[in-house]
Amino acid sequence: ETGVTQTPRHLVMGMTNKKSLKCEQHLGHNAMYWYKQSAKKPLELMFVYNFKEQTENNSVPSRFSPECPNSSHLFLHLHTLQPEDSALYLCASSQDSQGDSPLHFGNGTRLTVT
């Protein structure tokens, strides 16, 4: 399998649930990212990992908890979410995290919080 794979593609969860989003990249990249995409808004960076180390946390609420066990896998653990957290969550990877390498995105998880 090639590229960036995200699971699940769709997720509906209640405000008291706990769930996790999974991302895997097969590109040999060193950096991985979580982005949030809401309607009519630009992509919003959430977290950056470079060589498994978190290098960016864009003031994301603690109800979102990332985990990067190795350079190929990235998780986003969700708990006690709010309805306004409903969005498309995109995982991406790049060769490095210096801003000069293109990001390669997965197809996202469409999250609905009820």
Next chain:
Amino acid sequence: EDQVTQSPEALRLQEGESSSLNCSYTVSGLRGLFWYRQDPGKGPEFLFTLYSAGEEKEKERLKATLTKKESFLHITAPKPEDSATYLCALGGETSGSRLTFGEGTQLTVNP
């Protein structure tokens, strides 16, 4: 602060009607300017990277160009399958790993 503004917000073309999408930007030290295509329900698909003013990249009916203030995505003789949202993103020297994305141009090509 790096900024990206894309125009128009939406564009409707007839098949074969060439046009251009604009990405205006301000940046303190350009590391890279990126174009992406996004289809409904999918993640953005990487198209081009431009690094310096005067650079051009081409792929099929698409051609991206770069000046010191803006980038254009030229679409020559578009087909209905070119319909998508096109995103522009910017990497700057002071932003590190934070790419700045525009809001996108939604392109519709009618047969």
